[in-house]
Amino acid sequence: MSKKKQQEFVKEITPMEEDFSQWYTDVILKTDLVDYAPVKGCMVIKPYGYGIWEGIQRVMDRRFKETGHKNAYFPLLIPESYLKKEADHFEGFAPEVLWVTHGGNEKLAERLFIRPTSETIICSMYSKWVQSYRDLPVLINQWCNVVRWEKTTRPFLRTAEFLWQEGHTVHATPEEAQEETMQMLEVYRQVAEDELAMPVLLGQKSDKEKFAGADRTYTMEAMMHDGKALQAGTSHNLGQHFSKMFDIKYLDKDGELKFGWSTSWGTSTRLIGGIIMTHGDNRGLVMPPRVAPTQVVIVPIASHKEGVLDKAYEIKKQLQNDFRLELDNRENYSPGWKFNEWEMKGVPVRLEIGPKDIEQNQVTLFRRDKLEKFTASMDNLNETIANLLDDIHMTMFNNALKNREEKTSITTDYEEFKTLMVEKPGFVKTMWCGSRACEDKMKEDTNATIRCMPFDQTPVGDKCMMCGGEAKHVVYVAKAY
RNA sequence: CUGGGUAUAGCGCAGCUUGGUAGCGCGCUUGAAUGGGGUUCAAGAGGUCGCAGGUUCAAAUCCUGUUACCCAGACCA
Numbered sequence: 441m442s443k444k445k446q447q448e449f450v451k452e453i454t455p456m457e458e459d460f461s462q463w464y465t466d467v468i469l470k471t472d473l474v475d476y477a478p479v480k481g482c483m484v485i486k487p488y489g490y491g492i493w494e495g496i497q498r499v500m501d502r503r504f505k506e507t508g509h510k511n512a513y514f515p516l517l518i519p520e521s522y523l524k525k526e527a528d529h530f531e532g533f534a535p536e537v538l539w540v541t542h543g544g545n546e547k548l549a550e551r552l553f554i555r556p557t558s559e560t561i562i563c564s565m566y567s568k569w570v571q572s573y574r575d576l577p578v579l580i581n582q583w584c585n586v587v588r589w590e591k592t593t594r595p596f597l598r599t600a601e602f603l604w605q606e607g608h609t610v611h612a613t614p615e616e617a618q619e620e621t622m623q624m625l626e627v628y629r630q631v632a633e634d635e636l637a638m639p640v641l642l643g644q645k646s647d648k649e650k651f652a653g654a655d656r657t658y659t660m661e662a663m664m665h666d667g668k669a670l671q672a673g674t675s676h677n678l679g680q681h682f683s684k685m686f687d688i689k690y691l692d693k694d695g696e697l698k699f700g701w702s703t704s705w706g707t708s709t710r711l712i713g714g715i716i717m718t719h720g721d722n723r724g725l726v727m728p729p730r731v732a733p734t735q736v737v738i739v740p741i742a743s744h745k746e747g748v749l750d751k752a753y754e755i756k757k758q759l760q761n762d763f764r765l766e767l768d769n770r771e772n773y774s775p776g777w778k779f780n781e782w783e784m785k786g787v788p789v790r791l792e793i794g795p796k797d798i799e800q801n802q803v804t805l806f807r808r809d810k811l812e813k814f815t816a817s818m819d820n821l822n823e824t825i826a827n828l829l830d831d832i833h834m835t836m837f838n839n840a841l842k843n844r845e846e847k848t849s850i851t852t853d854y855e856e857f858k859t860l861m862v863e864k865p866g867f868v869k870t871m872w873c874g875s876r877a878c879e880d881k882m883k884e885d886t887n888a889t890i891r892c893m894p895f896d897q898t899p900v901g902d903k904c905m906m907c908g909g910e911a912k913h914v915v916y917v918a919k920a921y
Numbered sequence: 922c923u924g925g926g927u928a929u930a931g932c933g934c935a936g937c938u939u940g941g942u943a944g945c946g947c948g949c950u951u952g953a954a955u956g957g958g959g960u961u962c963a964a965g966a967g968g969u970c971g972c973a974g975g976u977u978c979a980a981a982u983c984c985u986g987u988u989a990c991c992c993a994g995a996c997c998a
Contacts, residue, residue: 465992557998588998706998
């Protein structure tokens, strides 16, 4: 494509180097992922955006089932008294809870709140269901919406209402609960890296950053194109806080009545924001093939000529059982227009079929990640495309990993750190003494936060970067969404 | 919650300073040609100017209030 043409095309999307926020907004609106809704902070997820969510659900739910979990559904509305049972939890969520006060014209005897998360209602039900050690473990997940009345919202990254999954389990021992917490973090890692091609750092949250009411919170953190980190999923070991508050007790083998040990873990439509900001470029979206709503788009060329459309349909029939695909037979758009549109929408593979291809028993393929065009034989087409999609996944993952590595610095010098946060935003791997004071100071000075204490604790120094005291933890620090 | 900005056709905008018939581009509809990287021509449709008051013979335009959204912070997935 000529430079001029490319510039004309790209003018619809603000270049990310110029204004990353605007780039993000342009992309999500112009690719038909979402539309703004009439209520503040709420978004409509349009079919193409929802298709991504369905893809995520598909690959994640499969792993939930494989690890022994079942889906259920709990109510949207929860009585006010439930929220108050766990003090830390209440303190954490109360400021952003949305209240229901009236039924019709009548004021409710007890206010209800719309779930910002479901620990309270689910644990209260578990206390009825759990009687014996034979009832454990309870391994339940739910796919649902939650509402958090946030001050500032951005489509996918932070909306007042969002879709997510929340797993809630109860176990007989702390060891089992810990094992479950780590297992689900690993499931999340697999989804992020093996399905979304989005590399993540795994680790534990500091006390300051952990979930309200958890003993320990583990997280996966991804790096976006603008150098900001995205918390992409969390897994919490809730200890006995909730089982004690909600009275989840079981009679053990030894005849003693004991409190259960619980976990919860969640990922949300925020992952879609992560996909956009991990892989997207100045031409728009780049969809990871394994969750792409459309993996292959067939664009017939000169479709009015005899045999072209027939061949396109024939290819569609041949491929449609193996791939999510679309045949773009719209009459009123030129091929060039269609190319640009599907590239903007990030469809991994475009298949062009025209008179010249038919003559030579070939198709023309285009891969979105590398913007490369080439021809392939009509024979073994399914296999060719399957391999191509795998290669695209790998290439995307490696690019994202390379990007993260380029955006990761190591330092234990606080002045250098402050400069880095301004001049080279990204992760900084450093040492921390473990005190809240140092954590707060860093946030105040730079707006960066400790994203996690990675599992690999090989030291990169022996003194805390902030106070110079004895270092206790290796940490990754970054500004975050 | 703090600071800044915006609201006029589906989308992007002009018009407002200085009140007087509602404009442009894209998109949309119809027809024809075109078709391997955002095609071309012709003819059309479409808006109580965010909402509520006020001033005026007359308000998109001036005044008051209000709501929503966007951006940047602080807070959170």
